[in-house]
Amino acid sequence: MKHGLFITFEGADGCGKTTQIKLFTEYLQKNGYEVVLTREPGSKGLGENIRKILLDYDGEVSPVCESFLFLADRAQNVDIIVKKNIEKGKIVISDRHIDSTVAYQGYGRKLDLEQIKELNNIATSGLKPDLTFVFDIDIETSMQRVGKTKDRMEASGKEFFERVQNGYLEIAKNEPNRVKVINANDTVENINKQVISLFEDLIN
Numbered sequence: 001m002k003h004g005l006f007i008t009f010e011g012a013d014g015c016g017k018t019t020q021i022k023l024f025t026e027y028l029q030k031n032g033y034e035v036v037l038t039r040e041p042g043s044k045g046l047g048e049n050i051r052k053i054l055l056d057y058d059g060e061v062s063p064v065c066e067s068f069l070f071l072a073d074r075a076q077n078v079d080i081i082v083k084k085n086i087e088k089g090k091i092v093i094s095d096r097h098i099d100s101t102v103a104y105q106g107y108g109r110k111l112d113l114e115q116i117k118e119l120n121n122i123a124t125s126g127l128k129p130d131l132t133f134v135f136d137i138d139i140e141t142s143m144q145r146v147g148k149t150k151d152r153m154e155a156s157g158k159e160f161f162e163r164v165q166n167g168y169l170e171i172a173k174n175e176p177n178r179v180k181v182i183n184a185n186d187t188v189e190n191i192n193k194q195v196i197s198l199f200e201d202l203i204n
């Protein structure tokens, strides 16, 4: 591949993204692709510090402030990691990206969706993932997986997460070519097969 690919994994907390990213990365590497993994919030260096502020701070946080911090981390991730590695022909996988801000801050915190999209555009200078997986999990399972020790975002309550879930499905409806919804209540093996098959559809 001359130009690499940018693939993102999205979904509510506890949807099983991390396991699937690991399996998909193994598959890609076995097939000779060079893979670079990153995540939001908290790509290398400065991003780690922004992540700590976002998840560990336990005082009141304005939703707009929260959005800007996620967006600041995103700009850093795109400029420092994503773009450079795509240009080198690698497959860059990001654990969360633009759709998290639309789902969590837009639908979840009820901020203006058009403004969030515009801000996303500024943070990424218009770069969009080639493929995005949204893992659709039922809220009860998601809540159980997150357990009792919650970070600041996870402590936002059931109704918040219902809005986030619904937000992800709306995003997928609006951009069906890029965003693929996967039933995350299925087995790990079946989900992995679906991810691989959708990736193969993209490259073939």
Ligand code: TYD
Pocket: 012, 013, 014, 040, 041, 055, 070, 071, 095, 096, 097, 100, 101, 102, 104, 105, 153, 154
């Ligand atoms: P993390 O521990 O990475 O969660 P997960 O393993 O579920 O990805 O925490 C990231 C949290 O931040 C998660 O609750 C989603 C939230 N988030 C937003 O609210 N907006 C964003 O733009 C991003 C990137 C994440």
